[in-house]
Amino acid sequence: MAFAYFLGCIMNNRYPGIEKATRILMEKLGIELDDMEGASCCPAPGVFGSFDKTTWAAIAARNLTIAEDMGADVLTECNGCFGSLRDSNALLKEDEEFKGKINNILGEVGREFKGEVNVRHLAEVLYKDVGLDKLSEIVTKPLNLKVAVHYGCHFLKPSAEIDIDSPFKPTILDELVEVTGAKSVPYKEKMMCCGAGGGLRSRDLDVTLDYTKEKLENMTEAGVDAIVDICPFCHLQFDVGQKEVNEKYGTNFQLPVFHLAQLYGLAMGLDKDDLTMDAQQISADPVIKKLDVITGGE
Amino acid sequence: MKTLKRLKKMLTGDKEPEKSEAENSVGQSEPEVKTEEAAEGKQETAEKTHKTTESVTQQSKEPETEVQPAAETEKQEIIEEKSELKPETSKTETEKVETEELEEVAEKQNESKSDEPKTERSGNMTLLEGREKDTITRDDIDVNFKNDIMAAGAESVALCFQCGTCSGACPSGRRTPYKIRQLVRRAVMGLKEDVISDDTIWMCTTCYECQERCPRGIKIVDVVKAVRNEAAKAGYMAPSHKATGSFVLKTGHGVPINPATRELRKKIGLSELPPTTHEFPEALEEVQKITKITAFDKLIGYNWETGELE
Numbered sequence: 001m002a003f004a005y006f007l008g009c010i011m012n013n014r015y016p017g018i019e020k021a022t023r024i025l026m027e028k029l030g031i032e033l034d035d036m037e038g039a040s041c042c043p044a045p046g047v048f049g050s051f052d053k054t055t056w057a058a059i060a061a062r063n064l065t066i067a068e069d070m071g072a073d074v075l076t077e078c079n080g081c082f083g084s085l086r087d088s089n090a091l092l093k094e095d096e097e098f099k100g101k102i103n104n105i106l107g108e109v110g111r112e113f114k115g116e117v118n119v120r121h122l123a124e125v126l127y128k129d130v131g132l133d134k135l136s137e138i139v140t141k142p143l144n145l146k147v148a149v150h151y152g153c154h155f156l157k158p159s160a161e162i163d164i165d166s167p168f169k170p171t172i173l174d175e176l177v178e179v180t181g182a183k184s185v186p187y188k189e190k191m192m193c194c195g196a197g198g199g200l201r202s203r204d205l206d207v208t209l210d211y212t213k214e215k216l217e218n219m220t221e222a223g224v225d226a227i228v229d230i231c232p233f234c235h236l237q238f239d240v241g242q243k244e245v246n247e248k249y250g251t252n253f254q255l256p257v258f259h260l261a262q263l264y265g266l267a268m269g270l271d272k273d274d275l276t277m278d279a280q281q282i283s284a285d286p287v288i289k290k291l292d293v294i295t296g297g298e
Numbered sequence: 299m300k301t302l303k304r305l306k307k308m309l310t311g312d313k314e315p316e317k318s319e320a321e322n323s324v325g326q327s328e329p330e331v332k333t334e335e336a337a338e339g340k341q342e343t344a345e346k347t348h349k350t351t352e353s354v355t356q357q358s359k360e361p362e363t364e365v366q367p368a369a370e371t372e373k374q375e376i377i378e379e380k381s382e383l384k385p386e387t388s389k390t391e392t393e394k395v396e397t398e399e400l401e402e403v404a405e406k407q408n409e410s411k412s413d414e415p416k417t418e419r420s421g422n423m424t425l426l427e428g429r430e431k432d433t434i435t436r437d438d439i440d441v442n443f444k445n446d447i448m449a450a451g452a453e454s455v456a457l458c459f460q461c462g463t464c465s466g467a468c469p470s471g472r473r474t475p476y477k478i479r480q481l482v483r484r485a486v487m488g489l490k491e492d493v494i495s496d497d498t499i500w501m502c503t504t505c506y507e508c509q510e511r512c513p514r515g516i517k518i519v520d521v522v523k524a525v526r527n528e529a530a531k532a533g534y535m536a537p538s539h540k541a542t543g544s545f546v547l548k549t550g551h552g553v554p555i556n557p558a559t560r561e562l563r564k565k566i567g568l569s570e571l572p573p574t575t576h577e578f579p580e581a582l583e584e585v586q587k588i589t590k591i592t593a594f595d596k597l598i599g600y601n602w603e604t605g606e607l608e
Contacts, residue, residue, distance in 0.1 A: 007572050007573075007574055009551040009552050009553040009554070010553050012555075012563075012572035012574070013551060013553050013554060013555040013556070013559055013572065013576075014553060014559055016559060016562050016563045016566060016568055017562075017566065019568060019572075020566045020567070020568055035573040036573075036574075037573050037574075037577070037578060037581070038573075038574065038575060038577075038578040038580070038581025038584070039573075039574050039575070039581075040546070040550035040551065040574060040575045040581065040582070040585045041546050041550060041551045041552040041553075043546060043552060044542075044552050045504065046502075046503065046504035046523075047539065047542055047552065048543070048546075048552075049504075049523050050500075050504075050522075050523050050526040050527065050530070050539075051526070051527065051530045051535065051539065051543060051594070051597065051598075052527060052530065052531075052592060052594055052597055053450060053451075053523070053524075053527055054592050055588070055589060055592040055594040055597075058588045058591075058592055059546070059585060059588060059589075062584060062585065062588060091451075105588055105591050105592065106588075108587060108588075108591055109584040109587050109588060111584075153503070153504065153505040153506055154504075154506075157505075157506035157509070157510055158506050158509055158510065158517070158519070159510060160515070167506070167510050168510070191507075192469055192505075193469055193503045193505035193507075195469075195503060196503070197503040197504050197505060198500075198502050198503040198504035198505075199500065199539055199542070200470075200500070200501065200502075200503045202536075202538040202539060202541070202542055203500050203536050203538055203539060204500070204501065207470065207473060207474055207501060210473050211469060211473070211503070273565075273566065274566050276562055276566060279558070279562055
């Protein structure tokens with residue numbers, strides 16, 4: 001199995017530990033990740049899609065042509081990138097007229113969208129292509145943690161077009177998390193948005209933080225040790241946004257944030273430095289210490 | 299009389315758009331009772347015979363047709379004009395919705411005029427005075443707006459029957475004045491300027507909760523995005539959004555790398571620059587060329603020489 005690995009922006013340019021953990025995880029699973037050289041921003045669905053559909057689709061299509069040249073399906077581990085690339089791919093495959101318009105633009109940079117590849121999300125590939133059994137084999141350090149799973153919005157929705165799991169009561173991510181030994185704890189408004197998307201974070205931080213505060217309250221109330229997400233933008237919102245919430249509201253939320261890849265990193269026994277946990281705003285040390293006590297340390 | 303007006307407003311959903319929804323859902327039974335009481339009271343004193351809500355509305359419409367026949371013709375005109383524009387979408391459902399909606403527009407116009415005889419009687423313009431801006435007239439309607447939205451990929455918008463499920467599901471609606479049901483309504487009515495100048499259209503996080511629950515299967519997020527595209531074209535783009543756009547023009551990334559992350563990448567054995575437009579300048583040129591062709595640079599007011607926004 002080989003994929004064209006789409007990095008996007010936030011993961012590689014802010015949280016490289018997610019990228020590092022993914023590369024190690026996939027190597028262990030025997031899945032080849034080939035870099036999409038020269039790829040750009042996806043571009044963000046709610047932001048560029050909101051500004052100008054043609055620009056959004058043209059830049060997305062350019063990224064897709066890189067994967068087409070590689071002859072491999074795209075793999076992303078960001079819900080936003082998944083949304084943009086999957087949406088534009090589907091749209092261009094079914095709308096000949098729009099495809100013609102976009103290809104006229106791409107022709108100017110020597111490219112053509114052909115519609116030859118699919119766009120996949122890491123979590124879906126891990127669940128459907130790899131499977132929980134095989135995943136459990138890579139766990140060398142079971143995680144005795146209670147976590148709040150955050151699905152994010154563009155992984156399962158719109159469900160009329162994405163058939164991964166139920167948009168209301170999904171289990172895919174909970175199952176993926178529980179393979180590590182961690183427990184996914186139910187919490188109020190679990191499926192609610194983190195508040196960052198659609199350009200809202202850059203447009204109106206107050207509203208965005210109001211969302212995040214509600215999520216953090218509900219997660220804290222459920223007594224979790226950490227948050228697990230599958231989208232670097234949600235990740236940033238829960239990490240940087242958590243600090244901003246604390247500053248704005250005088251709260252003291254301390255929920256470390258792990259991308260699924262980082263959680264697997266922990267479960268594979270990777271060093272926390274490789275996961276760049278120390279570069280995050282909310283310290284993961286209490287969680288990592290708790291794990292060390294339980295496993296006896298190393 | 300005050301109660302009657304309130305009831306009428308409630309029924310037509312006119313004015314005070316923020317309140318109408320809450321009133322409709324929460325207070326449905328309560329005001330009904332009150333209205334009946336009021337009507338009954340009136341019956342005793344003035345010895346008139348309205349009993350039900352229906353007769354009340356009927357009565358208030360009677361004088362209007364006599365005094366203002368022009369309104370009726372105007373209504374016809376709008377219907378004709380609009381139906382001419384949409385012969386391609388010959389789904390009966392779509393047409394039905396359209397006619398209903400046009401009637402509503404016309405009704406609103408009629409209604410504002412129907413108040414005139416009353417005010418003549420009472421001698422002062424209490425209802426409309428100072429509120430002319432709130433009255434929807436033909437000048438406010440861009441007959442192409444709905445078609446533009448539909449052409450942008452949200453054809454299904456015409457199916458909306460205003461149930462409000464979307465607003466009920468919307469997390470932004472819970473914390474801001476953003477009302478997705480109203481946005482769809484106003485968009486379908488063609489109130490272009492009203493819609494695109496509304497700051498709250500930017501409160502949507504595109505979380506799809508509305509769309510997932512829409513009983514008509516309307517691609518609501520596509521409607522929001524189409525409306526925002528029109529708003530952006532008309533110059534209603536926030537400086538912070540233009541800045542995000544400019545990052546992509548400059549670097550190919552909406553969130554470009556910074557010195558701290560470069561260090562971090564090196565430290566954990568990743569390439570200092572990711573193998574993206576950051577590492578490949580010729581790839582960045584492609585992205586930049588695309589944005590020039592689509593005039594995205596002009597849309598956000600990017601100056602290539604200074605690298606700044608104008």
